[in-house]
Amino acid sequence: MQAAKYRNGVRRKGSLMQNENVVGYIFAAPFIISFLCLTMIPMALSLYYSFCDYKIAATPVWVGFKNFANLMNDATFGNSLLVTIQYVIIGVPLKLIFALFVAMLLTKPTKLQGFYRAVYYIPSLIGGSVAVALVWKQLFGSRGPVVTMIKALGAKGFSFFGSTTWAFLPLVLCNAWQFGSSMLIFASGLKQIPKDYYEAAEIDGANAVQRFFSITLPILSPIILFNLIMQLISGFMTFTQAQIITDGGPNYATNYIALNIFKEGFAYQHMGYACAESWIMLLIMAAITGIIFKTSSHWTFYEN
């Protein structure tokens, strides 16, 4: 009924405002503005600054490829790339396996299913916060419950944050702990697998493991691809936890690339150099994502 009010409006208004192109651009305008002003212009500036010596409030000085040449010999930068890749390679699969495991665990239709899903989602709700990072720092700290337990099991003098070998582990766990959104996406994928696939396989004598590898995984593969890409990108950008929990230490063991760029740009005021670092990071990420997409046709399976 309400719609009827507009009946006359259409005829009276000029046709320009009703033109699909005009309407489209009016509705898309917020994104177009942000794409130009907050993405394209900053990217162009960033590219320009990466060829400059630049401190905030000073004039950028063109130095050609100097920043990139210096980057090649910068041990701190090389190290931060290495530890970031290590973090991603260990952390992302762990998170996805965890998410899939919990999603499968919670497919069983019980009255408590909604409640369970909500409880398992809680870590994702708060895991990115400063509050949790501060808690994590104490939870895995030298006098916290986790280290106390490990010591009680016999590893005397064990420490996460004092060790270059183990400092990454609490950060990886904090990230894997926030498996909620991947879990929900897996769960809705699982719901769409027709039941008779499993029944048919069962009649053919396939056991649970075989059913998982020959039905569940292939059908979920496009969703795995989606989750993998999203988690890779967020893994590469990890910042808050590293900044608060370890501040990159000990001895640069958790000096992840985002943290390194932040310090280089804002603490040391090497903004041109930091821009060059972010471009290298972007290229590496684009290459990795590209490789995954290219190879995905071999391991993802589409029903149609």
Next chain:
Amino acid sequence: MYSRRVLRDTIYHIFVIAFGILMVYPVLWMILSSFKMKSEILGNNAPFLPSKWVFENYPNGWQGSGSLTFATYFRNSIIVSVLGTLGTVISSAMVSYALARINFKGRKFWFTAMIMTMLLPGQVLMIPQYIIWNRLKLVGTFIPLVLPKFLGWPFFIYMMMQFIRGLPKELDEAAMIDGCNKYSIFALIVLPLLYPSIITTIVISFYWIWDDYMGPLLYLSKPALYTVSLAIKGFADAQGTNFGPMFAMSTLSLIPVFLLFLFFNRYLMDGVTAGAVKG
């Protein structure tokens, strides 16, 4: 047969509950620690439950470490999060409608641009964006944190687009025949039907903005403008080993997010997944 099923179900529930407790243990530990005396929080003999429940950590923490109390920081967080969420919902709904339902020239291009933006790591833009806001003399205000939210957030645009694509096109056509134009279809048909997706956007964008640390760290230079996430970090550093008040303020800082989740949990679980899978 029957009793075996009961046994299996019981084992299932025990396992899920035990694993669930392990998952929320860090949160429980934080909340319980906020009610403990200093000596019981850390160390070998720290009990799980406080031997004596103390409440002083809350008023002590609320006082903050400088001249400002947490009342200021909570106010700032609420301003930034409410405005930011509002902006995200309005702008993302508009853009998603354009990309999902209107055949305008360049739609494919802008859709690709949106996906690229979604996949682009923020660190590439961190420094030049800061420089631009600095040139505009807006560093040290809420504007760099709030204004971009009114210009669409690709993640939510994508999510809403998937939802709109799931709405039958016949609705639009029927409304057209009834005399609706593209604007009234958006206002009277798409927006009301979009509400599960809108609620999901409200919850997720609110807690992302509330939890955001890097934005405030870059743009809020004066303590009077600090959000809770930024203030709490400074507070923890200032308190040193006096952890009780820090745990108390950490707990408080998570309450708004918890409340929102509690109210909208049902929609959230459906909303996130409605779009993602078909993508």
